[in-house]
Amino acid sequence: MNDLIIEKAKSGDRDSQEIIYREFKDRIYTLALYYTKNPANSSDVTQDIFIKIFRVLNKFKRGSFKAWIYRVSVNHLLNYVSRKRTFVDLKQKHLKKTDGNIEEKIAIERTLKKMPEKLSFLLILREKEELDYIELSNVFGVPTGTIKSRLYKARRVFRELYGGKDE
Amino acid sequence: MNKKLEILLSSYIDGECEHPEIAENMLKEGKKAKEIYTELLTSRKIRNLEYQECPLPFDKINTSTKREPIKQLLVTIGAVAIAILVLFPLIKNSYQNHQSKIKNLTEVLK
Numbered sequence: 001m002n003d004l005i006i007e008k009a010k011s012g013d014r015d016s017q018e019i020i021y022r023e024f025k026d027r028i029y030t031l032a033l034y035y036t037k038n039p040a041n042s043s044d045v046t047q048d049i050f051i052k053i054f055r056v057l058n059k060f061k062r063g064s065f066k067a068w069i070y071r072v073s074v075n076h077l078l079n080y081v082s083r084k085r086t087f088v089d090l091k092q093k094h095l096k097k098t099d100g101n102i103e104e105k106i107a108i109e110r111t112l113k114k115m116p117e118k119l120s121f122l123l124i125l126r127e128k129e130e131l132d133y134i135e136l137s138n139v140f141g142v143p144t145g146t147i148k149s150r151l152y153k154a155r156r157v158f159r160e161l162y163g164g165k166d167e
Numbered sequence: 168m169n170k171k172l173e174i175l176l177s178s179y180i181d182g183e184c185e186h187p188e189i190a191e192n193m194l195k196e197g198k199k200a201k202e203i204y205t206e207l208l209t210s211r212k213i214r215n216l217e218y219q220e221c222p223l224p225f226d227k228i229n230t231s232t233k234r235e236p237i238k239q240l241l242v243t244i245g246a247v248a249i250a251i252l253v254l255f256p257l258i259k260n261s262y263q264n265h266q267s268k269i270k271n272l273t274e275v276l277k
Contacts, residue, residue: 012230017225017228017230021228026218029218029219029221030217030218043222046223047223047227047228051228055230102217105216108213123214126210133178133181146175148177148183151177151178152170152174152178153207154210155209156206157218158209158213159206159210165207
């Protein structure tokens, strides 16, 4: 993300804010979709997250903007999950009809659902969003060594649950 | 296998391993290491998930905070105005009643 756009967005420039919004909206909406009951809730949560992002944007000084965005989003979603204790059971209607291997996707989402939220967030941000260890360390506020061992644990748990060993 | 070595394999998957040569040797020589590596790679399936399109239009992201104090101020002014309009006649009546009672009392005392 261009520094100039971030600076303009900080000063309240709506066009720059819209560029940031368009860049991240689908990612955050999809992330929220895993942890909320339905698309409507997910939209609400996404809206709340972006309002928060733009309100506290001045606090972003340097480093990975992507990591900062995810830090705000993950904190918000963890609060949401702890309040609601619901993790959506993604059904086929939420997936695109053109998806090739829909069964596998449902299995992946169900596996993520069974995992502790912090581990599933971590794995999604690493595997899907490809955040590096330093960025993840910024998102979760822990040292990179902790990220390393947590990712190992998350992979282990994912493998066990995906393989159906818990059922 | 030693947990530390398994963590090393996990970080090797991420390309964040401090000693990739150790991981490579483990994978070349050990069948168990290969098994664990393959198991840990299962999480790569997450990459197959697709983003869902967010239906929320940007104009719903209203970050305007400047309007809120003005709105609050207007509400306060309105409330004060209503209070004055309602309370003023009451206070006035009550004052006049009070005055007339004092007057009556003064007359009685005389």
